[in-house]
Amino acid sequence: MEVSPATASAVSKETSAATKSLTQNFDDFLLMLITQLRYQDPLNPTDATQFTDQLVQFSQLEQQIAQTSKVEDLIALHQAAESVGAVNLLGKTVEVESDLTLLEDGEATISYHLPEGVVNATVAILDSSGSFVTSFKVSTDAGRQNVVWDGKNTQDILQDDGPYTVVVSAVDADNETVDDIPVFFSGTADAVWQSEGQTFVTVGPLEIPLQRILSVFALKTPPTA
Numbered sequence: 001m002e003v004s005p006a007t008a009s010a011v012s013k014e015t016s017a018a019t020k021s022l023t024q025n026f027d028d029f030l031l032m033l034i035t036q037l038r039y040q041d042p043l044n045p046t047d048a049t050q051f052t053d054q055l056v057q058f059s060q061l062e063q064q065i066a067q068t069s070k071v072e073d074l075i076a077l078h079q080a081a082e083s084v085g086a087v088n089l090l091g092k093t094v095e096v097e098s099d100l101t102l103l104e105d106g107e108a109t110i111s112y113h114l115p116e117g118v119v120n121a122t123v124a125i126l127d128s129s130g131s132f133v134t135s136f137k138v139s140t141d142a143g144r145q146n147v148v149w150d151g152k153n154t155q156d157i158l159q160d161d162g163p164y165t166v167v168v169s170a171v172d173a174d175n176e177t178v179d180d181i182p183v184f185f186s187g188t189a190d191a192v193w194q195s196e197g198q199t200f201v202t203v204g205p206l207e208i209p210l211q212r213i214l215s216v217f218a219l220k221t222p223p224t225a
Contacts, residue, residue: 089189089201093217094208098185101125102204103161106151110166111184116142118170118178125149126165133159140170163205184214 101108110123124135133153139145151159170178187203194200199210 087192089213089216090192092189093186094189094201094203094213095184095186095215095217096208096212097182097214098208098212099166099183100163100185100206101149101166102163102185102187102206103149103151103159104204105161106158108149108151108164109146109186110149111144111146111186112138112166112168113144113182113184114140114142114170115178115181117172118142119173121168121170123147123149124167124169126167127159128163128165130165133164138168186217 101110112123114121118140121138121140122135123138125133127133134149135154136149138147151161153159166183168181168183170181172178185203185206187206189201189203191202192199193202200207201210201213202208
């Protein structure tokens with residue numbers, strides 16, 4: 001099974017809970033066994049077979065605790081290796097499928113992918129509160145397309161740098177809406193950090209889970225496809 005950051009975090013929490021439960025059971029079992037030996041009737045001692053079964057249970061419980069601890073160690077090693085590997089992304093351009101774009105120095109590159117048959121396509125820009133900023137017509141060519149937004153709203157006023165939401169809408173020759181148009185975001189990775197077992201890559205003000213990264217480029221701008 002492939003261990004992703006999300007599953008590693010979930011498994012880590014489960015194994016921690018399991019270890020706590022097993023340890024408590026182990027302590028309770030040991031206390032019960034000692035108490036039984038201490039207060040058994042000398043004239044009617046514990047049956048040897050029963051006592052042996054109890055020792056077997058004691059040994060099995062001890063092994064479960066050891067195995068659970070090893071799983072936690074493996075998860076910790078996986079997370080550490082993941083963080084070390086993610087450091088190699090620093091300074092490189094990373095790309096994810098996301099409806100966000102980052103306006104920097106009055107310019108934002110928007111990347112999207114259109115299927116065949118589109119006859120009309122529009123990009124709309126929304127601010128962080130979801131309010132409409134502007135919209136403009138874009139190429140209807142099939143495949144990967146890049147377009148640059150000049151950072152201005154419908155009144156030709158330059159907007160503040162920061163993250164904005166991109167909505168790409170399109171229709172085909174029958175004037176039917178084309179659904180599920182993927183939009184991509186790319187930017188330079190400038191920080192790597194972990195939280196609750198997940199590794200994140202920071203691109204400007206955006207925090208991207210490592211498993212969502214689709215591609216990595218040495219260049220600042222990914223090539224068109």
